[in-house]
Amino acid sequence: MEAGNHTGVSEFLLLGLSEDPELQPLIFGLFLSIYLVTVLGNLLIILTISSDSHLHTPMYFFLSNLSFVDICFISTTVPKMLVNIQAQSKDISYIGCLTQVCFFTLFSGMDNCLLTVMAYDRFVAICHPLHYNVIMNPRLCNLLILISWVIIFCISLLHILLMVQLTFCIGTEIPHFFCELAQIIKLASSDTLINNISLYVATALLSVFPLTGILFSYSQIVSTLTRMSSAGGKYKAFSTCGSHLSAVSLYYGTGLGVYLSSAVTHSSKRSCIASVMYTVITPMLNPFIYSLRNKDVKGALGRLLSRASSCL
Numbered sequence: 001m002e003a004g005n006h007t008g009v010s011e012f013l014l015l016g017l018s019e020d021p022e023l024q025p026l027i028f029g030l031f032l033s034i035y036l037v038t039v040l041g042n043l044l045i046i047l048t049i050s051s052d053s054h055l056h057t058p059m060y061f062f063l064s065n066l067s068f069v070d071i072c073f074i075s076t077t078v079p080k081m082l083v084n085i086q087a088q089s090k091d092i093s094y095i096g097c098l099t100q101v102c103f104f105t106l107f108s109g110m111d112n113c114l115l116t117v118m119a120y121d122r123f124v125a126i127c128h129p130l131h132y133n134v135i136m137n138p139r140l141c142n143l144l145i146l147i148s149w150v151i152i153f154c155i156s157l158l159h160i161l162l163m164v165q166l167t168f169c170i171g172t173e174i175p176h177f178f179c180e181l182a183q184i185i186k187l188a189s190s191d192t193l194i195n196n197i198s199l200y201v202a203t204a205l206l207s208v209f210p211l212t213g214i215l216f217s218y219s220q221i222v223s224t225l226t227r228m229s230s231a232g233g234k235y236k237a238f239s240t241c242g243s244h245l246s247a248v249s250l251y252y253g254t255g256l257g258v259y260l261s262s263a264v265t266h267s268s269k270r271s272c273i274a275s276v277m278y279t280v281i282t283p284m285l286n287p288f289i290y291s292l293r294n295k296d297v298k299g300a301l302g303r304l305l306s307r308a309s310s311c312l
Helices: 021-051 058-075 078-087 094-127 129-135 138-163 181-187 193-226 231-264 268-292 295-311
Strands: 011-014 091-093
Touching: 011 078, 011 094, 021 058, 021 078, 021 268, 021 295, 058 078, 058 094, 058 138, 058 268, 078 091, 091 094, 094 129, 094 138, 094 181, 094 193, 094 231, 138 181, 138 193, 181 193, 193 231, 231 268, 268 295
Parallel strands: none
Antiparallel strands: 011 091
């Protein structure tokens, strides 16, 4: 790497998960398979919900949005990695890196917001069932989604505006398979105080506050369930939360794992591998979580597949 700052740097180098040439075909095949399963699985969830009138409820409206965001989330990082492996290249343009940072922040933030909104939906359904249809009306549902997009877009745009002020050395190497904002800030050769402050504030807004909202919603749900006298009612009410709880546990569990691995170890490779769970595996598993643990989705999926097979 050449010394000195270069304000007009045109590209970065993504080191990827491994520099071993013998592992590249295996990594390519594995991530291509994961990407295809993720896209097809989430598309199937969206198609199932849109084609079945029984699933035209707030809960499944938010789920279809989550599936769309998961497709976009994984499409932000994996295709570029696959192209680089196939071309035996590590390059990513400066504009391409900015675009990855912007969309990664946008879609990861939307994941947080959607999981929080879905927790609120379950809170209203279980704690205020008689007022559910009044509270969770289509206007409020659309408004919650719109507000989430606007807030996350503004945060993403702020990160980009701050990032373009940074300077980097020529041939800067990013020890990751995509342009992660925290890694890029570390590699900058200019002052990054404002960038770090904005990163911590955004982490609080997009992770801590949503998780607090989710925990509060479920504390109220558990409190309501304990007051129910019917064991069948408790099971039925809590079963509607099972898929969402699994998704929340997976998303925040893997995210926390990435954070802890970065804090405990100074190995960028280990942090990079740990982030695969958060950025790649979680979007792939969400369709399975919601299709295998949800009777309504399984039933609608079965009807969709039976109609598709009869048309062949």
